[in-house]
Amino acid sequence: MATKAKPKMKLKKGDHVQVIQGKDIGKRGEVAHVFPERNKVIVESSEGGGINVAKKHQKPTRATMQGGIQDKTMPIHVSNLMLVCGKDGPVKVGYRIDPNGEKHRVCRKCGAEL
Numbered sequence: 047m048a049t050k051a052k053p054k055m056k057l058k059k060g061d062h063v064q065v066i067q068g069k070d071i072g073k074r075g076e077v078a079h080v081f082p083e084r085n086k087v088i089v090e091s092s093e094g095g096g097i098n099v100a101k102k103h104q105k106p107t108r109a110t111m112q113g114g115i116q117d118k119t120m121p122i123h124v125s126n127l128m129l130v131c132g133k134d135g136p137v138k139v140g141y142r143i144d145p146n147g148e149k150h151r152v153c154r155k156c157g158a159e160l
């Protein structure tokens with residue numbers, strides 16, 4: 047059985063990640079949504095404030111009579127993120143196949159399951 051093919055999506059909902067590129071570099075958060083077909087995820091910051099937030103200008107509506115700026119959390123590409131191991135911090139992800147043939151994500155440093 048060939049196992050060389052890379053998994054399509056490394057991250058899943060609830061993962062703890064750190065931003066390693068871009069304007070939010072160093073921020074940590076939790077994956078709130080995944081978009082596997084685009085390799086993007088939405089990350090909610092654990093320190094408050096969103097990650098990869100875009101300011102969205104809104105036109106005044108008849109109902110409110112005023113416009114404004116709204117924060118909108120945008121999906122971030124998985125290559126800008128690293129999975130966080132509870133022991134080591136941001137780490138590279140490895141894979142281990144157990145005797146049942148099931149694949150487990152592991153920390154490449156300490157080997158802990160992630």
Ligand SMILES: [Zn+2]
Nearest residue numbers: 131134153156
């Ligand atoms: Zn580790």
